[in-house]
Amino acid sequence: xxxxxxxxxxxxxxxxxxxxxxxxxxxTLPGNLMPVLQGIQDSYGYVPKPTIDLVAxxxxxxxxxxxxxxxxxxxxxxxxxxxxxxxxxxxxxCHVQGAERIVETFFGRLGIGHAETTPDLRYTFEKVxxxxxxxxxPLAMVNDDTYGKMTVQKVDEIVxxxxxxxxx
Amino acid sequence: MVNLTINGTQVAVEKDATIYDAAKAxxxxxxxxxxxxxxxxxxxxxxxxxxxxxxxGRLIPACTTPxxxxxxxxxxxxxxxxxRKLVLELLLLKHPIDCPVCDAAGDCDLQNLTFEYKVNTNRxxxxxxxxxxxYDNPLIERDMNRCIHCGKCARICDEIVSYGAYTxxxxxxEAKMGxxxxxxxxxxxxxxxxxxxxxxxxxxxxxxxxxxxxxxQKTKSVCSYxxxxxxxxxxxxxxxxxxxxxxxxxxxxxxxxxxxxxxxxQFVNSAxxxxxxxxxxxxxxxxxxxxEALEVVTSRLSAGKSDPASVAALATPRLTNExxxxxxxxxxxxxxxxxIDHSAGYAHAALTKGxxxxxxxxASPSEIADIQKSNLLLVVKSDAYETHPVIxxxxxxxxxxxxxxxxIVSDKKGKLTRLPGAKTTVHTPGSEVALFNxxxxxxxxxxxxxxxxxxxxxxxxxxxxATAEKAGVTAEEIAALAKDYAxxxxxxxxxxxxxxxxxxxxxxxNAAANLAILTGKIGKEGCGLLxxxxxxxxxxxxxxxxxxxxxxxxxxxxxxGCGNGNIKTLFVAGENPVVSYPNRQKVEKALENVEFMxxxxxxxxxxxxxxxxxxxxxxxxxxxGTFTSLGRRVQMVRKAVPAVGLAKSDFEILNTLSAAIxxxxxxxxxxxxxxxxSTVPAYQGLTQGKLGDEGVVLPVTVSxxxxxxxxxxxxxxxxxxxxxxxxxxxxSGTMSRFGEGPMYVCPTAYAELSMADAASLKIAEGDMVTxxxxxxxxxxxxxxxxxxxxxxVFAPYHFxxxxxxxxxxxxxxxxxxxxxx
Numbered sequence: 001x002x003x004x005x006x007x008x009x010x011x012x013x014x015x016x017x018x019x020x021x022x023x024x025x026x027x028t029l030p031g032n033l034m035p036v037l038q039g040i041q042d043s044y045g046y047v048p049k050p051t052i053d054l055v056a057x058x059x060x061x062x063x064x065x066x067x068x069x070x071x072x073x074x075x076x077x078x079x080x081x082x083x084x085x086x087x088x089x090x091x092x093x094c095h096v097q098g099a100e101r102i103v104e105t106f107f108g109r110l111g112i113g114h115a116e117t118t119p120d121l122r123y124t125f126e127k128v129x130x131x132x133x134x135x136x137x138p139l140a141m142v143n144d145d146t147y148g149k150m151t152v153q154k155v156d157e158i159v160x161x162x163x164x165x166x167x168x
Numbered sequence: 169m170v171n172l173t174i175n176g177t178q179v180a181v182e183k184d185a186t187i188y189d190a191a192k193a194x195x196x197x198x199x200x201x202x203x204x205x206x207x208x209x210x211x212x213x214x215x216x217x218x219x220x221x222x223x224x225g226r227l228i229p230a231c232t233t234p235x236x237x238x239x240x241x242x243x244x245x246x247x248x249x250x251x252r253k254l255v256l257e258l259l260l261l262k263h264p265i266d267c268p269v270c271d272a273a274g275d276c277d278l279q280n281l282t283f284e285y286k287v288n289t290n291r292x293x294x295x296x297x298x299x300x301x302x303y304d305n306p307l308i309e310r311d312m313n314r315c316i317h318c319g320k321c322a323r324i325c326d327e328i329v330s331y332g333a334y335t336x337x338x339x340x341x342e343a344k345m346g347x348x349x350x351x352x353x354x355x356x357x358x359x360x361x362x363x364x365x366x367x368x369x370x371x372x373x374x375x376x377x378x379x380x381x382x383x384x385q386k387t388k389s390v391c392s393y394x395x396x397x398x399x400x401x402x403x404x405x406x407x408x409x410x411x412x413x414x415x416x417x418x419x420x421x422x423x424x425x426x427x428x429x430x431x432x433x434q435f436v437n438s439a440x441x442x443x444x445x446x447x448x449x450x451x452x453x454x455x456x457x458x459x460e461a462l463e464v465v466t467s468r469l470s471a472g473k474s475d476p477a478s479v480a481a482l483a484t485p486r487l488t489n490e491x492x493x494x495x496x497x498x499x500x501x502x503x504x505x506x507x508i509d510h511s512a513g514y515a516h517a518a519l520t521k522g523x524x525x526x527x528x529x530x531a532s533p534s535e536i537a538d539i540q541k542s543n544l545l546l547v548v549k550s551d552a553y554e555t556h557p558v559i560x561x562x563x564x565x566x567x568x569x570x571x572x573x574x575x576i577v578s579d580k581k582g583k584l585t586r587l588p589g590a591k592t593t594v595h596t597p598g599s600e601v602a603l604f605n606x607x608x609x610x611x612x613x614x615x616x617x618x619x620x621x622x623x624x625x626x627x628x629x630x631x632x633x634a635t636a637e638k639a640g641v642t643a644e645e646i647a648a649l650a651k652d653y654a655x656x657x658x659x660x661x662x663x664x665x666x667x668x669x670x671x672x673x674x675x676x677x678n679a680a681a682n683l684a685i686l687t688g689k690i691g692k693e694g695c696g697l698l699x700x701x702x703x704x705x706x707x708x709x710x711x712x713x714x715x716x717x718x719x720x721x722x723x724x725x726x727x728x729g730c731g732n733g734n735i736k737t738l739f740v741a742g743e744n745p746v747v748s749y750p751n752r753q754k755v756e757k758a759l760e761n762v763e764f765m766x767x768x769x770x771x772x773x774x775x776x777x778x779x780x781x782x783x784x785x786x787x788x789x790x791x792x793g794t795f796t797s798l799g800r801r802v803q804m805v806r807k808a809v810p811a812v813g814l815a816k817s818d819f820e821i822l823n824t825l826s827a828a829i830x831x832x833x834x835x836x837x838x839x840x841x842x843x844x845x846s847t848v849p850a851y852q853g854l855t856q857g858k859l860g861d862e863g864v865v866l867p868v869t870v871s872x873x874x875x876x877x878x879x880x881x882x883x884x885x886x887x888x889x890x891x892x893x894x895x896x897x898x899x900s901g902t903m904s905r906f907g908e909g910p911m912y913v914c915p916t917a918y919a920e921l922s923m924a925d926a927a928s929l930k931i932a933e934g935d936m937v938t939x940x941x942x943x944x945x946x947x948x949x950x951x952x953x954x955x956x957x958x959x960x961v962f963a964p965y966h967f968x969x970x971x972x973x974x975x976x977x978x979x980x981x982x983x984x985x986x987x988x989x
Contacts, residue, residue: 049349060586062332063348064322071337 018043019051023058033061033069037076046077082117082124084162086110086142088150091130093137102138103127105155122167172239187230187241188216198243199252199281201259201366202318203231206422207327213318214255215281218243227251249285256287259316261294263367270314272368274381278316279367299344304352306912307373307431308362312344315369321345321361328424330564330587331355345369356897357913358557359430363414363423374431374908375411379403386413387808388861390795391429392486392788393900395701396421396536396558397797398429399861402789402808409436409789409809418861420536426557427898431909435787436809438906440771442784443813453772453782458814461781465739466828468764472737473503473829480507480726480735484742485516485701485709486903488793488805490840491818492705492712494832495741498822500713502831506720507735510709511702514723514749514978515667519699520710522677526685527697528871530710531850534660534696535865536799540566541694544573544656546649548600548663548672548680550582550592550955555664555895556700556798560584563662573656575649577603579892580962581955593649596640597890597960598671598882598981603641604679605634605879610650611686618688623874627682630876638879654687658694666702667748667901668894668965671980679877690872701798703901704788708796711848711866723749724978730765731758740767741818742785744902746774747971750978751943768821771906774968784815791817793837794859796866803863804856880980888983889925889961891941893972896964905966917970919986920951920962929986936989939963941975941982947989961986 022039026032036059040051047070056063070076086106090099107113110123117124131139136148140155142162147154169180172190179194186209191198201213211232218230221240227248230241242248259278267273302310322334322345333355337346347353362370384403391398399419403411412430416423435441445461446453472479481499483492499508510516524530539545539562553560560583566572567587574590577600585592595603609631611617617624636646653659661680665672681690681697689695701707709715716722721729727749729735738759745755759765759778767779776782788795792807811817819837827833834840838856845854850866858864884890896914904910919939921931931937937950939961948963948970956962961984963972976982 052348060588062326062335064332064335064346065326067346067348067350068335068337072339 014044014048014050016050016054019054023055027058033059033066037066037069041076045081046079049078080117080121083122083167084142084165085124085126086140086158087126087128087131089129089131089137089139090127091134093134094139097137099138101152102140102150102155105152109155109159122162170235170237172235172237172241174241175243181235183235185235187218187220187228187233187235187239190235191230191241191243196243198230199284200231201277201281201316202320204320204324204364205416206424207320207323210319210323213316215252217248217251219245219248253285253287256282256285257290257292260287260290261292262297263316264296264313266314270368271371271376272365272381276368277366297344302352305357305373307357307427307909308353308359309371309373309376310353311369311371312346314367315345316367317343317345318366319345320364320366321370324360324364325355327568328561328565329356329358329360330568330583334361356427357431357909358426359909360424363425363430372411372431374434375403378410379405384410384413385808387806388418388804389788389806389808390704390803391425392704392795392805393428393432393904394556395703395706395798396556397704397795397799397801397803397863398425398558399803400425400429402433404808407809409433421558421561424558424561427909427913428900428904428907429558431912432898432904432907433789434908435770435903435906436789437812438771440906441812441815442770442772442776442782443815444784445814446772446782448780453777453779458816461783462824462828464781465766465783466825468737468766469503469739469825470829472505475736476504477507478734478736479503479505479739480721480729480737481505481739482723482726482741482743482745483508483510483709483714485510485703485706485714486742486788486901487705487818488791488837489705489708489712489796489802489844490793490837491741491822492709492714493840493844494819494822494826494834496713498826498831499739500717502826502829506716506718507726507729508714508720509716509723509726510714511667511723511743511748514670515665515702516706516710517674518663518665518672518677519701519706520715522674522681523697523699525674525875526678526681526873527690528873529868531707531800531866531868532697532699532798533690533868533870534698534799535801536562536698536797538660538694538696538698539563539662540570540572542566542572542658542660543694544575544653544659546653546659546661547574547576547584548578548661548676549669549894550576550578550580550584551669551894552662552664552700553582553584554897555666555702557898559662559700563587573652575652577649580957580960593641593645594957596882596884597892599639599879600671601675601679601877602634602879603639603646604676604683605631605877606636606639606646607650607653608679608682608686609634610646611654611683614647614650614654616650616654617686621686621688621874624686627686627874627876634879638881653683658692659684659687659689660695661697662700663697664700664702666895670750670893670976670978675877675879678875679879681872682874682877685872685874691870699798704797705795707798707800708794711796711850712844727755727758730762733761736763738762738765740765740769740775740779741822742769744769744773744775746778747902747968747973748965750973750976752971752974753944755973768818770815770903773902783821784813785821786811786815786817790815791819791837793819794841794856800850800866800868801863802851802854802859802866804859804861882981884959885983888985889959891939891972891976891982891984892960892962893965893976894962896966899964899966902966902968905968914964917946917948917964917967917972918951919948920953920956921986922956922958922960923952923954924958925961925986926950926952929988931986931988937986938989939975939984939986941984943977943982944974946970946972946974950986
């Protein structure tokens with residue numbers, strides 16, 4: 001189409017078989033873009049660029065529109081995410097119970113900030129507004145496991161525990 | 169009809185109208201920023217808020233609210249004005265007030281409304297946006313700091329252009345109009361987004377800092393590239409064309425243009441323009457005066473009168489009707505030669521011969537307006553979008569808005585094949601006629617032919633051996649397509665023709681016409697055949713008889729004659745045979761051989777370089793006259809700037825020559841139009857005054873007749889690829905090479921290969937490859953894509969360097985080998 005120089009981005013090595021499988025599943029469903037993207041997010045842990053091109057091609061949707069959807073919803077991620085997602089609540093109840101110190105301790109322990117991922121892809125850290133369990137404030141979650149009444153000491157324990165867990 | 173009251177005025181409107189439409193119908197202006205009559209209502213900007221008696225308590229957006237019976241609407245109460253002022257204050261909160269350096273100043277809806285509503289203070293304070301400005305391409309500047317999120321760019325790119333370059337990205341305060349991965353714009357660069365942007369967020373870069381809006385002089389004219397006949401407004405200052413001005417009320421296309429129309433005007437003021445006559449002295453072209461140059465030409469032409477058979481003339485269908493008429497009169501009339509032609513012999517035969525045989529008239533029996541009125545479009549070649557993009561927009565709109573079925577028969581895929589619901593039948597190269605014959609046979613066999621069609625038995629016999637296999641498609645595909653076509657209440661066949669499409673000839677027009685006639689889909693609204701002539705005045709050239717009528721030589725025979733010495737004097741008005749006619753080596757040799765050649769052109773083209781005399785001609789912007797579009801609409805071209813240098817219009821050149829050798833002399837071009845109106849039947853009764861801004865569609869009386877078409881067998885050559893030639897997106901002939909827009913989108917010749925062939929030949933995108941045929945070889949850059957099927961290679965024909973006519977010889981398909989350089 002155009003002669004605009006293509007950016008020199010090394011192509012990601014992504015196996016598209018799973019994405020194709022997800023698209024097959026929803027191909028004939030009206031309004032299939034969301035379930036397809038959610039499926040890809042679940043399967044790959046994020047939405048890799050090659051899968052966006054594939055979805056655009058197979059569902060005949062403009063890549064720009066897919067990008068618009070992906071950046072609109074907080075549930076989608078365009079960069080690889082950690083195997084373990086640590087979420088610390090900084091909502092009102094947790095805040096008054098010292099959530100900020102918990103957050104700071106995690107930052108220091110993991111060497112990453114909010115919405116960042118460790119280079120070994122083990123952890124992604126997120127501050128969140130409320131996890132819906134104010135009675136257990138201050139609260140942290142690692143994937144689906146909940147850790148209530150958090151303390152600075154518990155941060156070390158959690159990181160130790162998940163350092164031992166497998167990556168797969 | 170629905171009756172309602174707006175500001176005390178009674179008005180009756182269609183039931184699908186909105187309050188905004190109703191107000192407009194009775195002359196009441198409601199301010200808008202995000203609304204556009206061409207696009208679906210959006211309701212984003214809240215400028216059009218009005219009060220409705222029946223919905224008291226809140227303000228209602230006029231652009232999205234449908235009218236209901238008895239509605240009582242107020243459009244300018246104190247409360248409304250207050251609300252609109254608030255909207256403007258909020259928009260101006262983030263919008264930079266950099267009007268002094270903004271190109272949109274004077275043409276900015278936000279600026280005008282701020283002025284109109286006297287918003288001279290703002291109660292709010294906030295930081296401005298700090299987005300990076302996209303200067304990554306030379307045509308469209310994207311300054312998202314000025315964006316007011318009306319979304320028009322994204323909507324027009326989706327709804328009309330069907331490219332989808334833009335989208336809203338992110339959320340809340342961070343939301344902005346962006347592209348895929350928020351990267352630089354990388355699209356077709358048609359500039360539709362620029363035209364509808366209500367502020368200066370999207371700008372035309374070629375026009376940047378060239379002139380203030382209000383200092384531009386605006387002249388309504390017609391685009392001089394393809395045969396669509398888009399109207400455009402030229403913005404000029406100090407004798408130079410500086411931009412094209414968007415006018416949403418212009419033409420069937422509502423001011424929409426493609427890249428070449430919008431950004432291709434620079435050829436007018438190109439530094440490469442010829443500014444003085446050139447005469448060959450001592451083997452070299454040297455500057456000369458008009459007197460000197462014309463004297464040489466006059467003496468040759470006068471001498472030619474005694475031996476008319478040795479004189480030949482080629483004219484480009486880019487000339488005005490008046491010029492073509494004068495051209496015909498000079499050569500066929502005064503000199504008495506029938507050796508006159510335009511590229512018809514190669515390109516427009518479908519129009520001049522095919523349509524004449526099938527419909528009794530050398531024109532499209534259908535109009536452009538039929539596209540949207542049809543139920544099914546059968547498009548030959550996916551390239552219809554590349555050759556005539558604004559007609560492509562019409563097809564996009566029809567398919568997306570009205571659910572018109574789109575069927576494409578093509579030898580490769582393209583943008584059109586991706587439209588929703590489009591079904592593409594990919595056939596083997598050069599088998600278009602065979603395919604249409606198979607469709608006709610299928611119609612007859614399935615008993616779908618209309619009753620009482622004359623000549624059915626002959627056609628049945630003629631297509632008896634037509635099979636789907638001959639076109640390389642399955643019998644089921646043909647049967648289904650025939651059935652769909654016959655079943656559609658209204659169906660229109662669209663056929664692009666032009667120099668790049670050697671297979672799109674008279675036989676194909678006949679074959680396609682047969683299908684329409686056989687099913688009774690002719691002579692009715694939304695039905696028939698739209699033959700898309702390549703150049704801006706291809707239809708005019710056919711109407712005015714710029715082709716040999718009896719024993720004269722056609723374009724190819726003229727070249728032949730130049731080669732063998734039968735033609736001694738050749739007059740070329742704007743044609744560039746060296747680059748555009750088949751077999752470049754042969755053409756070059758012939759033109760070097762001809763005793764005397766005059767070329768009148770805007771540029772020192774590859775052909776002009778071989779001439780004995782070169783006359784500098786005027787572009788469409790420097791002259792007045794008429795063009796006839798492929799939809800048979802005659803439209804006024806109006807002079808917008810004075811001639812460049814010493815250039816003269818072809819009218820002036822031909823008029824002077826005609827008078828000098830004892831022919832007619834006219835005082836002005838309008839006089840010729842009067843004569844055209846009295847001698848060419850279709851133009852009867854027309855005057856230039858009657859054409860107005862809209863133009864006039866010529867009447868057509870179709871007497872349809874089945875004309876069996878013979879499918880030439882194209883035998884594939886083992887181990888070779890079939891070369892398809894055609895148009896690259898937004899190029900038109902060889903003239904678009906002098907326009908910035910088309911040259912940015914596609915600057916050089918290329919050869920497009922399928923992924924499979926590229927892999928087996930070990931060719932990667934961008935590699936230089938040598939394409940070799942029996943005629944010659946050429947080196948171009950390779951493109952690799954999904955559009956071209958295996959076994960074929962596509963190359964556009966517009967370029968002088970690596971010109972594809974070096975390897976073609978006029979056959980529908982040329983077999984070539986491709987190898988890495």
